[in-house]
Amino acid sequence: MRTIQALVTLFLVSMLVFWLARLSGDPLDVMMPMEASAEDYARARKHLGLDKPLPVQYARYISQAVTGDLGTSIRAKIPVSQMILERLPNSLRLAAFSITIALLLALLLGMAAAVKKGSIVDTVSRFIAVAGMSIPIFWLAIMAILLFSVHLKLLPSSRAGGFKHYILPAVVLGWSFSAPMMRMLRSSMLEVLDSEYVKLARIKGVKERWIIWWHAFRNALIPVITFAGFYLGLLVGGVVVTETVFAWPGIGLLAYEAVLWKDYPLIQGVVLFITSAVLTINLCVDVLYAYIDPRIRY
């Protein structure tokens, strides 16, 4: 049932993206040389299949997309799927680093803030969380470059490379990404710690550490996981921003370039790819959710 829903959503999104990409103007205007004649336009249109009605173009596109053929980039003249696959590892590595940092921050600070409510740890971690939500990530990135690359000359400011290249983008992305998670974990942990069964466990004399990590933590995670899809959306957005500022050759930068170039097969391909990835992961999360919380059944 959930799978069907996800497929329907994906179908709707693909149609929307296809239609939107076309609204952005005639792709031929961008790709044809200035001196091209009307016949040149007609020939190119026919060659690319742009003379057919939109639904026909869409049907052709989607049937090819299912087999992994996302068309050819107008500007780079290479298959879109190949471009995505080339850039994908860079983005995945950056995302993996950021998620690790975000999870560490969120778990450590979120838990500490909840357990030691009202203490200095709580205040500091709340401030870190609110600041992470409030500082625009592109500015944070520029300030990080200004401080660590320009003034301290410690870390490289752009492009992918060795381990040092990962530090700035991953920390910037990880911080802003961890903020809502931290807040969420704190509030749900507080709620759980206030619940009847935790009180009962305390009365029974269960060790506090055991209560926190065994009884409370697992239940506090449930609402956090419900929002996994939301975090994923944030992560994707964050990746686009971070990659643009750090000139990181990943999918986010590709998406930005595609929009700038009006390279519509590329835009479609990238957005479709990202959305299907997000939907698939959300589906997995839902399944995982049912596993963690046995009360949920689909």
Add this chain to the structure above:
Amino acid sequence: MEPEAIEITPPDEHPGAKARATVSLMRRYPVVPILIVLALIFTAIFANFLAPYSPYEQSLPDRLKPPFWVEGGSTRHLLGTDLLGRDVLSRLIFGSRISLVVALMGILVAGSIGAVLGILSGFFGGKVDALIMRACDATLSLPIILLALLLAVILGPSLANLIYIMGLVLWARYARVIRGEVMSWKEQEFIAYARVAGASSLKIMIRHIFPNIVNTLMVLVTFQTGYVIILESFLSFLGAGVPPPTPTWGGMVAEGRGYIITGWWLSVFSGLAISMVVLSLNLFGDWLRDYLDPKLRQV
């Protein structure tokens, strides 16, 4: 585990009780955030009187002058000048207008669409609910920034388009949260009484359900205002926002991006302005949520 010692001291005899009372009052009303937001509104309205120069006035001999406290700067341009010799402070002051207008109008569009669809969805349930929630899922699963960027390029950069984009991209969060609220309210007895008394569905939705979700809506609006300001600045940063020469905070960060070595003040102040305002809105939202509805979790 040792039970924690409980201190029982009458509050009045406690040393420093007065200071503590002030602190707790400060905690009760987020004074600084409120002041910052009020200052934003004030500068946006009175930008004409506050700004020392026109935000468009160029002066090439004065280009890239640093702020007054740095060597080479002068008090004529307190925060320095940009690449075209325009006064950074004046552009900052006028930039607050764009942020505020986009935020308010964008929230108005998104909030109205979201509230109406959320109420309909929660009230009627069934097919209506399924349809609206699928649309919601689809919107929420799209990477918002990518969608906004795509729309901005398609529609062309302009203030009005920016506002529509905010509405189109952000309605789903409202609809989702409000639907949940409405579903619990409509099971309440007073709704049944209203129905017995002969109120139509429309009347029940407007007179009896809407007033009950206003609190939630307010909290959502506060948090989302900050988010919209960030999103707007990001689109401006990428060149998909309100086109130059109109001063926008995001655009100013972008202009300074290539000059962080020779002209750090170009992007530092505008980004600082965005951060301060959004931080204030978020802190205010936190307080508002605790104040209005402590049970309402992350929105």
